[in-house]
């Protein structure tokens with residue numbers, strides 16, 4: 046992680062369209078960064094005094110650095126898929142200045158030692174990395190981990206991602222104890238008793254291909270139960286990871302209306318693709334939760350627009366070729382997603398579905414920052430961290446998986462023409478990525 | 482993904498009527514009893530990841546009766562057992578000189594995966610719950626030995642359709658030729674989703690309704706273990722869906738009874754029906770050979 050106190054000098058970002066939903070700003074403004082923090086936000090040409098460097102942002106959007114609540118950096122233990130260095134390089138290329146990494150590594154990140162290890166400078170992270178620690182030991186769903194210790198070591202949430210907490214008593218205890226220290230609990234909502242041997246969404250495509258399908262109920266029933274549990278404890282915070290169904294959205298809405306502290310995230314692939322895109326066993330369209338029906342996707346688009354959804358998260362899940370280019374049922378779940386998130390959001394949400402740019406920026410910044418309480422991030426208010434993403438919302442480009450910064454290439458978006466491209470990613474005042 | 486080398490047979494779904502008709506016509510010219518060295522010097526690799534009696538022996542005899550060499554590779558007792566991936570196995574077998582690969586695999590889509598990475602034709606001998614194209618072709622071949630055409634034929638398919646690759650391939654094939662198909666089984670074996678396979682499919686939960694007035698009855702195997710995973714009791718299944726002489730009487734007088742095998746007498750079909758004059762079950766097995774000769778000849782570009 047970049048040290049916050051380092052002297053990074055000053056950088057004046059001039060003439061960009063500054064979108065900072067947390068501060069309710071959407072206007073042409075100049076932005077002065079100094080020594081790792083936002084020093085000033087002002088109308089054009091009002092900032093006086095010498096600066097070390099200038100950045101001409103005319104025609105570009107200047108936004109708070111993007112925050113991804115859900116990435117798999119694969120360290121410790123699976124560095125053949127990704128490392129913290131390569132995963133964060135991909136994050137920077139995609140405009141993300143902060144990522145929350147999931148604990149389903151080898152071993153599982155269930156101790157303070159591993160939480161600390163992830164954050165060591167030797168890991169070579171080029172963006173901020175906030176570990177999510179396991180909620181139960183080895184994510185086995187039986188014995189809770191030491192939430193206080195993990196939080197002290199730097200964990201921003203607990204989750205058994207990939208291995209949902211199905212046992213109601215354990216989930217209740219998780220929410221209750223996490224509430225005591227104001228720690229969010231992230232649940233991968235899937236009733237795995239209903240999804241055994243399933244490799245995609247239950248649909249006409251699954252029937253045609255002869256693949257066992259996961260029902261939408263397998264997701265929605267868990268979200269519904271969790272929302273009810275969260276309402277039992279004051280202060281309990283439930284975050285629904287990669288929500289994918291219309292029915293689960295209903296449960297989230299019910300919770301939000303009932304004043305439960307429930308938040309949720311949606312991935313770019315779920316708002317872009319449907320299970321029909323699996324076509325003839327395209328394993329790059331195999332993820333968990335699976336791609337759903339057009340109806341579910343429609344519901345996600347509505348929820349992204351109307352404020353039900355708190356964040357866009359990529360669920361960046363790198364896998365090696367030999368884990369993906371195999372029989373569909375054997376192929377591992379997941380795709381990489383850090384570098385395509387903004388392009389897909391602008392192409393699908395903004396251009397096709399007319400969701401305002403400011404709302405998209407909110408879903409990538411202030412929204413996720415609130416979910417895990419990243420203070421001083423997700424905004425460009427004076428005094429905030431100098432994490433900035435500068436992008437061109439009109440630039441058309443073609444994604445080439447072969448040129449990905451990630452170690453892996455498992456993406457269905459190879460060769461896609463996208464609109465909206467990251468121009469520069471600034472982390473703690475230093476340029477972490479600059480488009481060529 | 483590419484569709485594989487020329488001559489591959491991965492499924493019925495993406496074939497057109499002309500291609501199917503071509504294969505059936507070719508099969509009619511094949512005579513397993515009069516060996517003809519059409520495939521002399523060719524190497525046919527039979528790669529079986531699942532046990533099989535009739536499909537395997539049928540492909541083997543088809544290949545040999547055209548003078549080809551066959552090599553059988555089973556998943557047990559080979560490097561597959563040691564964890565070799567499907568593609569690595571495929572590359573290895575290609576390297577030893579296979580000219581065509583016949584594959585049976587428990588995973589849906591496995592033949593397509595292989596075909597899209599190989600420069601030799603791949604023939605799907607059954608993949609998971611997906612397709613079993615050579616079975617559908619031999620069924621069509623068998624029907625056409627008794628009926629003038631498939632168009633307009635009334636066909637009932639009974640049993641565990643959900644788990645059946647035979648059913649998927651048969652439904653694709655028969656509906657492409659304009660047969661009227663009624664599917665019958667309990668919801669666990671026949672979800673409403675099944676109607677997506679082809680336009681105009683009918684679903685009924687009553688065996689009597691399914692077979693009334695039909696020309697062809699296809700009975701599918703029902704595995705006891707699969708019944709065990711549902712709420713249906715074995716006795717109830719038998720009572721409601723078993724193919725009996727009484728139900729057969731509801732069909733047309735010259736209706737054919739078909740079954741892809743292996744049959745479990747006393748479960749999905751009674752003794753009497755399996756052995757009755759209308760039963761084409763043994764004939765289907767016999768017809769498997771010329772049909773698979775045609776498939777192999779076409780795969781190797783010898784379909785003159």
Ligand SMILES: [Zn+2]
Pocket residue numbers: 206207233286287333334
């Ligand atoms: Zn997950």
